[in-house]
Amino acid sequence: MSKLVYSFGAGLADGDATMKNLLGGKGANLAEMNKIGLPVPPGFTITTEVCTAFYALGQKYPDALADEVKAAMTTVETTVGKGFGDAGNPLLVSVRSGARASMPGMMDTVLNLGLNDETVEGLAAQSGNRRFAFDSYRRFIQMYSNVVL
Known part of the structure; x- marks a missing residue:
């Protein structure tokens, strides 16, 4: 499985509006709004593939998810200073x-x-x-x- 968490904030985003199947409508649009310079608070999106994997793994999250979420949260903390x-x-x-x-x-x-x-x-x-x-x-x-x- 590839990347599970996509970050956005401070004018940067890992995703964009074309990635609705992967990021969901809200996640894709938040990434796109960030890229075009709208003032979107920093955050991250957990991909739709995580839901699919959760059931494929017998209702367990992929091993890499916790580390990716921690890294994304650290980025948000650093960006906002909290x-x-x-x-x-x-x-x-x-x-x-x-x-x-x-x-x-x-x-x-x-x-x-x-x-x-x-x-x-x-x-x-x-x-x-x-x-x-x-x-x-x-x-x-x-x-x-x-x-x-």
Whole structure:
């Protein structure tokens, strides 16, 4: 299996709009928007091939996936100057599903992944708005509960 994770951000992207079968509609379009200079926050897309491989491997992820995701996350952290799980300077991410063909209602977005009992305090300190931080945490818990659980 080839590359499993495609990064985008800071005007650079591993993919483009022609790669919808591999990156899904959202992933391909985010890569393309980045390439044409639109201000897209950095991130990464896990390929549609991972889903196929997951079932082919007996509901196990390909061995290379964890390392590729860690490398992509490190790139995002470096680009924005924040750390995922860093209590003093937390990086919050959103998780969106995407498929080769649009499937409305299949999975909602999960926002604010990275908030927990420690990082919410860092967000409150950085924003100067404790209510905002805890409301963000509440929304994360609700979204995660609804979408994931």
